[in-house]
Structure formats: C-alpha cells, structure tokens
Amino acid sequence: MLVVDSDPDSCELLTALFAQYGIETTIATCAREAIEQIQQAQPDLLISEIFLPDEDGYSLIRQVKILETTLHVQIPAIALTTVFSEERDRIYTSAAGFCRYLLKPFDIDTLMTTIACLTGKAQYRAANACC
Template sequence: MQQARRILIVDDDPDITKLLEVYLLDEGYDVEVAFTEQEMWACLSGKNFDLILLDILLPDGDGFDITRRLREVSDTAIILISRKNTDIDQIVGLELGADDYVPKPLEPRALLARIKSVLRRYKKVTVEVPHEPTETDTSTLKIDGWQLDTTTYRLTHHNGTQHVLSANEANLLAHLVRNEGRVLTRNDLMVAISGREWEYMDRSIDIMIVKLRRNIETDPGNPCLIQTVRGAGYIFKASQKDNNSVLGAVTDD
C-alpha cells in the first residue's frame, strides 16, 4: 500500500488550518500544521513532506522570503496561499520557486485539485530532508564564460563575478542552454520549470528572461545569447568563441 502523501499547512489562522486539516485528512493525506515560520522549520527539521501550503503573511515571517530560503535547501512542492490576489504577487511567488499560488478565500475542492496537480509533477513519494547546499555539488553548465551550478543555482563568471539565481531562474536558464538553437515557446519554458501550462497575460517567463539577460549578456538591451523570436518565444544561441563548450554539462563524481 502506498504511503499517504504528507502535507504541511503553514498559516496562523486557526479557522483555515482546521478546515484544511480536516478536509485533507478525509482525502487520505497525512497532515501537520504550523502556525508560525519557527514552527514550520521545526517540523521540516524532523520529517519529510511532499508539499507545503504556505501563507504569505505569518506573524514572524514573510512567505516570499520563506519560499526563497526553502528553495535554497529543498525541492519540496510549495503552494502559496494569500489574501493578496494581484498579478505581481503571483509572479513574484512563482519566480521565487513556488509551484502554485492560490488566493483566499480558499475553496477546499478547488485547492485539492491544485494540490493533486502539483503533486503529480513530483515523482518521488517523499522528498529529502532540507539540507544546506555544499561546495561539493558540482553539476554545472558552461555558458559563454559563465558556469551555472544547477544544484546551488550559483552563476559564476571566470573573472570571479557571481550571482545566486532563484530556482526557477536557474532551471529556465539550464533549459534554454540544453536546447541551444531551438525556439522555445513560453509554454515550453513554463512547463519545463514548473510543470504547469503557461497562461495568457502571465509575464513571469518574460520577467525572468530580463533578469537572466542582466546577468549574462554583455549588452542586455541588445542580447546575443538569449534572443527573442517575435511571435514565437525565445532561443539560446551560444557565442562563436564558446560554441564548443556551452552545451557541455560537467558532472564531477
């Protein structure tokens, strides 16, 4: 018999947490509740969870900042929940690495459908206990003088310049590089980094492209590496000087 998927609800509203806890338990999930960020980290330090339902506004923490830090140490699925329902909040949440963003008030059946959709993207029944990235994580991609560590999301230039990308930014860049010379639509890119379909008017991919260009392009206003294909999407083109190495994934045992 397959082990029940484990969900951590992080919300300081006892009415919401009780409603969700009872509903999800009835649906066969193993559920725990944390009312603060501190309680959340305590739960994560001792157990594995398949998904975290994370409120944006906690008494001792900001959900966006928590999402960013979670993505630095864990691949646990994250669904953000919030009374703030603006496009920019959703874009920021997804860009920081959340898998979905659901506005309050919550409708349990609709939320359940979103939970099932997110969990289908994760093949493992349980995820690893969050751990700090180490210097021994050496799986890298070479990108025109830069190296992207796909484990720690560090982007390092041969001159020593370094940027730490969000999980989605790093995955987006890696997907572009691995498909060098191929035009990728926004839907291709969204599915690759989040497992969900791109929606009309969703600008999160475009915003991440702008940020990546600022990091790796000599002239971000006139990009050579990440080019726009009008009416289609984006294409990565390696510079001639780095064409032989840009696609090489280097993995040190």
C-alpha cells in the same frame, strides 16, 4: 502535507478537508516552526500563507529552497493567501519559488486538483479536472 498559517480557523479547515482525502497534515504557525518541521520530516507538499507573524512566506520559501538542496529533496509549494494585488503577487510568489498561487477563500476543487498535480497523486484530483 505541511500547512503554514497563523490563523487557527484556516489550519482547522485545511486539516479537516485534507483528512477527508486521507492526507496527513502537519501545522506550523510561523516560518521558524515550518523550517524545523521540514528538517525533521520532509513533507510531500507545503501550503503557506504569505502573511506570517515572524517572517513572511517569501522568506520561508527561500529558506525551503536552500533546505531542498541540503536535504536532496523537492518540496512543491502553494501560496494560499489573501489578495492585495493579485497579478503582482502571483508573479512575485512564482519568482520566490512557489509553484502555485491560490486565493482565500479558495475553491476546494481547484485546491485539490492543484495538490494532485503537484504531488502526482490522482486520488486528490477533483472530478473532471485536469492539470
């Protein structure tokens, strides 16, 4: 899994959470790093903050969609971000290419169930949750 976030605390939290589920996590702190990592090893899932220091998450996901075509892979993506206008942002992230939009602070069960649904790996799903 590739996590793209410039906030060290968010990266540390997600890495620790995913380790409990046996998920190997790679961190990128900006869009440029994320693209480099995707080119080296395609992740099963991308989780990205929208507000990044060099390019925003919308620019990143557009580049990822181009890479998917070039590399012949599909990388589902979750926008995990703070909110300004929840409904507008939810629509915009979907139109940009993100599969899901979740807000920080996030509910762990919701995040893990979303990951299970997007990756097809039921072991990540929260108890009694469905896609």
